[in-house]
Amino acid sequence: MDDTLLHLWIDWNGAVKKEILESVDGLKLDPSEHIVYMAEKASNNPERKKIVDNIFWEYESVCLENSEYSIYAQSAGILRELRKRGHKVAIASNNTVRLIQGVVEKAGFEVDAIRGRDSVKKAKPSPEMIFSIMDELGFGREDVIFVGDSFTDVGAGKAAEVRTIIIKPGEIDLRKVLGI
Template identity: 40%
Template sequence: MITGILFDKDGTLFDFNATWRDWTEGLLLELARGDSLRAGRLATVLGYDLAEGRFSPDSIVIAHTPEEVAAALLPHLPGQTPASLVARMNVIAADAPQVEALPLAPLLTGLRARGLRLGVATNDSEVAAQAHLETAGITAYFDFIAGFDSGHGGKPSPGMLLAFADRFGLDPAQVLMVGDSLHDLIAGRAAGMRTVAVLTGLAGAEELAPLAEAVLPDIGHLPRWLDSQPADRAKV
């Protein structure tokens, strides 16, 4: 049986494009300092189309950590340091308006009522994650919230996931990792967990399906999927 569920944050709990479009354009505006050519170059690095206001499916913003995004931007930003850029990105991220993939409180209430441990494992910073969950009014539903800088590493490494299982004495084979990117699913498999993908990020079903037991339109479909699982099934 499943005893715990770990959620990715962006693209899973929150709609990715609707949430991070404003953050990306705000960051580009600040970093480019009014230089449209520089803004265009930086947007290309991020995998973001300024004219269309959308991300490419392989955008580094989707699943990479702020440190990795900063490293890609730095060659185009003379005078910036990795630490200062990451710090500024995290400040802007904490203020990014979050758009729920669906009403989260009723869903999380139902999952908690099943006796499940719930957690969040994100490649965003822990401070930004805490701010986003607090703004959405859902922090109290989660037993565990970790970012890339929480001391467990970032995805696709399994450190955050194993830390969740270890903290609550859960068998990883009875924990479900739910995410919208290959990073989420690879991390889940590496941790020995079960994996389910959702389509509220930018990756398509054909990309996610090989690493997921199921590909759902959004996490609102989780309760029905859980009900369909044999009660004695512990692993894939």
């Protein structure tokens, strides 16, 4: 979601990383590591995972309350066009479900399923979110096109063995790629 559909004004590599590092007593984490991998290592048991998910939500909730995010117009338009054409649309994000639901509601998007870091045991690049959505919607691998913007999305799509398209909003015309 973050940097595929919208941009959140969150200092992931500063404030969020620092808070995660401070929250995991006795666990050695590399502060230079990417936030996704650091958060995954810090979430090595259910109690710690809940702490990390709450840290994410702490920052995301401020963004949501203060509308500190920018929705990419092209991505939003594509979501609407896909729905208009009868396609199912789902969001699988390493953000929290509460953030995703809040943005979806505020923006007036129609989605059929949502998965976030706090609704699964492992965040992307694990394929768990994709598999969970496929199960809910009754889709096989051949029915899915997974669109993302990062290495975690590539990893999740590859692990789920679904068609995966990586975009950079504003730089690639996804309408042409999808043929819409």
